[in-house]
Amino acid sequence: MTGITGSTALWYASRATGVVTLLLLTAVVVLGILVNRQGRLPGLPGFAVTGLHRNVSLLAVAFLAIHVVTAIADPYVTIGIAATVLPFASPYKPLWLGLGAISLDLVAALILTSLARGRMSRRAWRAIHWLGYAAWPLAVVHSIGSSADARNGLVLGVLVGCVLATAAALAWRLSHAAREVPRAGRAAAALSRMSARKAGL
């Protein structure tokens, strides 16, 4: 190949947004794991992690949309609009693109239920939100399978980094589950932490 030309621009755009989407989805999953329990990031108030989780999700969805649209529009391979949501309907790499389609459907379910969160039962929302844990590994396998680049070099490094980050967050979560502050003492613990920080200024 000789760099980006008019005919390869869409192909490169689809590849690039795919990689960025995977990075962002990984960030969403890691933040989600931290949000669910009393996790915090250095320099960020605990509850701001919630806001970050939501905003990064939104960004990931934007990149995901570009990734899918450019992949369909790219004349190099024939995927078809239906195959983006119907698993294994694509003539090109049906298995690997099918996993991507399932992942896309799950992400769509997460978005729709989160928009309607106020109008549905908490339990149903929560159950559907847990599907996020299935969407991410599907997206990882989709990346490895559908892209030859992902099996070596820089893109492989990105993939490994994403997997390691998620694994680390899960490990942290499981090891901290045992050390949680009981409900009734949480606000008091947070307040004494905040007051100590103010006094230290």
Add this chain to the structure above:
Amino acid sequence: MTDSLTLPHPAMAHGGPPSGLPGPGLLPGAGTVPVDLRAHLAMYGPLRTPGGRDGLLREVAGAGLTGRGGAAFPVARKLAAAAEARPAPVVVGNGAEGEPASSKDRSLLWLSPHLVLDGLQLAAGAAGSRSAVLYVPRNERLHGRLAGAIAERAAAGMDAARVELVTAPDRFLAGEESALVSRLADRPALPAYRPVRGLPRLASGRPALVQNVETLAHLALIARYGAAWFRKAGTEAEPGTMLATLHLADGRTSVVEVPLGAGLAGLLGLDRGPGPAEAGAAGPDVPSAFGPVQAVLVGGYHGAWLPAAEAAALPLANAALRPLGALVGAGVLAALPADRCGLAETARVVRYLALESAGQCGPCFNGLPRIAAAVGHLAGPRPDPRARADLERWAGLVAGRGACHHPDGSVRFIRSALRVFAAEAGLHEQGQCSGTDPRPFLPVPATSPATEEDWS
């Protein structure tokens, strides 16, 4: 909160039936002793339900009675839902009154227990239920009186539904409907995500009809005197009377029955004083019969501060208060004297609200303490000028993010303080403070929850 009851002040200026209202009110006249069953029946007459269940539902709908626990939900709609619910709901009189600044429910339970018990029986009748619960604060004297009143009625054979007394923990959120439902199942009184529609359900699957105790007392009066009588007080949109807890500028507290739409100026003894044009020249303080007032807290600790001059022109009605970000709520009104620091008062209350978080939702148990620490910082000398902008931003991250409305109500209170005490915050940034009296004004309990047992 306290072991002794907070009762209406003996010198209360507005006690007894409100002027212009026909018939007896919710509370016996000032200085009178609590009523026993005989005195109760002599005063109000026997309990009748004209037209049976349908007749009562019609009268309540015609009266336009709304819940007096703070949410002002139409009672007729709740009763109609309860009448259709299967199995028949447990009817609960909610007298938990977790709000430290309110003492109207315990005053009513102490002074007019039979009015509340009448209402509980009426609600049970409307719901076709034979089991009722009275959910009241932990207080031995109050329990003794209520147990005595229930026994008196049982001896007279006048009640169809059996009434059980259940103790509410001394928590701000103990009276929140889902927390109450949890407490009835012998679990800690912690709020839960509410069902999308319909009545809340107990662990047994049985629905619960929960009404504030004052609402039940109104029900007892409407059954006796009718919808037209009820509508003689109040406004067209918000009819009837309500109990209000007044914190006057001289530090006295009283519980009074007032018609909805009554002027805040009359209730708190505020002068209407100079018009708005002159008010600017005279400063923000408004003279009152009990000393100069700088601001009025309307609707309790989930309510809002209003500048005194603005409050003096307003009625006690949601139609007028809601556009200003305030609400009638459970009828708490506090006139903050001119010699206190509004930010210091707000900081004490916000700290309390943060500690009263049930610790279940991250935005609440992480966000409110962070906000409380920042308000405390703002109330101190030479706060960081960026603190106010930080507070506004964090408030936006917390509102609407809880299972219950604790974050939303707390944020309403905090935002109103940032607005009303903006000049005071400017003074603090220059190292000054307009407060000269360091004594706390608004009541805040000293203890905070530490274990799950504190919630049962």
